[in-house]
Amino acid sequence: MIQMSSTSKTKLGVLASGTGSNLEAIMKSCQKKEYPAYVGVVISDHKDAPALKKAIAHNIPGVFLNSKLFESREAYDQMLLATLKQYQVDLVILAGFMRILSPIFVQAFPKRILNIHPALLPQFRGSHAVQDVLKAGLTETGCTVHFVDEGVDTGPVILQAKVSILKNDTEETLHQRIKEKEHILYPKAIFEVIKSLK
Ligand code: GAR
Secondary structure, rough: OOOOOOOOOOEEEEEEOOOHHHHHHHHHHHHHOOOOOEEEEEEEEOOOOHHHHHHHHHOOOEEEEOOOOOOOOOHHHHHHHHHHOOOOOEEEOOOOOOOOOOOHHHOOOOOOOOEEEOOOOOOOOOHHHHHHHHHHHOOOOEEEEEOOOOOOOOOOOEEEEEOOOOOOOOOHHHHHHHHHHHHHHHHHHHHHHHHHOO
16 A cells, blocks of 8 residues: 555655666655655666666665566566565556566556656657657657556656757667656656655
């Protein structure tokens, strides 16, 4: 259950596969006295994910769950769920977690799983969004925080921010500018969701 008291903070479980720059932005927001959440655990499917190191540097438990040890997506997701429950997490935050979650997982946290995506959904779903946006030759893109449902990048949008595409942008330069917006958008969206639940 989400914490309903106005004094207690909401416990976040962050799932991250990679760099963890969004995780870092969230942890930074959580350091502010008035921010209504704290990160209780970070879980990664990559043993050497910088996100895990960042969590540990902030004295937050970092857990590696090796998908190779599980025979199916569902079996892995059951272990993810068990770990999140062990840490008594209220909200699940996907921050660059590059796995599709099974219905078992999504149903266990209804309207309690958030994701960030580097495009203006519903356009450019999937794992190559920045590359696909560049190929489409547009002048504007952005990022989206949304609730996770059983589809891929299909859940209800919470917040979006726009980013201009420059003439000489590469995937790296564009993604970097999108991430700068993400780092502001994600903590704000988490705040809004918690406020709406209290
Ligand atoms: C972010 O740009 C996020 O939007 C994207 O992965 C990056 C993670 O960066 N997520 C997806 O593409 C999900 N489909 P980070 O590890 O530095 O936070």
